[in-house]
Amino acid sequence: MEKKRNYSKKREAILAALRSTDAHPTAEWIYQTLKPRFPDLSLGTVYRNLAQFREEKLAVSVGVVNGQERFDANVKPHTHFICERCGAVIDVPGVFVSGDMLTHAARRCGLQVDSCEIVLRGLCPVCRGRNQK
Amino acid sequence: MEKKRNYSKKREAILAALRSTDAHPTAEWIYQTLKPRFPDLSLGTVYRNLAQFREEKLAVSVGVVNGQERFDANVKPHTHFICERCGAVIDVPGVFVSGDMLTHAARRCGLQVDSCEIVLRGLCPVCRGRNQK
């Protein structure tokens, strides 16, 4: 279980880019963002590193929104809001499921629950305004 | 708001197939299931009808699991458990988010919340057993 020698400048930059935003970006976004600084960066590398981050639990997937996977460097469980109009993914503090309920439900169904995620859907502030026109 | 003339035997069969199971099937599963009875059914038709069901709110998407979208004819909001090993999607009764919390969080963030979904992840009973070997 010793640590692997997994380091590279690009890997670091990809993780930094992911951590630099709370927009829960796509692989493509990270690629475009880093491209100016690393002109020879390739999309495959972004995907490979994201997959690795996920294994190492340095990042998680928020799910697929409009056909593209969204990533999050915030590994602590928290609630997300997804705008059904523009696809924005926004962190929502203060919405929880009681641990008791989880434990209870798990027991009842024989499930081993490792994580719990809440997703709200609706209109984000921007789209809300735009819709009223 | 008058009803469209959207009827066909296949359309009905697709909806029935979706309603006949609680396994939250993929488009492919529905296709394979119906193929014996409708030898000339095409996958495109399944996709088209599923998309239409979603618009008409006869079905919802549970999300993408292992690259495939999972559908559910149970439109009422309820909690899902996703097995991280085999990808099974299972209904879980009795886990809720308090409506107060939702309203509160929505106000605070200026969000218009239309729906709320809880997803648990872990190992299903089958995979749990298989893992202990």
Next chain:
DNA sequence: CTCCGTGCAAATACTTTGCAAAGCG
């Protein structure tokens, strides 16, 4: 006859992968 729904196949969109070359220690 006029539409709507469909089969079929081609097109899309996103992600993964094989392989040779470059990079790190």
Next chain:
DNA sequence: CGCTTTGCAAAGTATTTGCACGGAG
């Protein structure tokens, strides 16, 4: 130098779409 990471392009998978045909009213 040995092993890891990457670029590139090809492959893979899931889903969508264009078009002409077939069935219902």
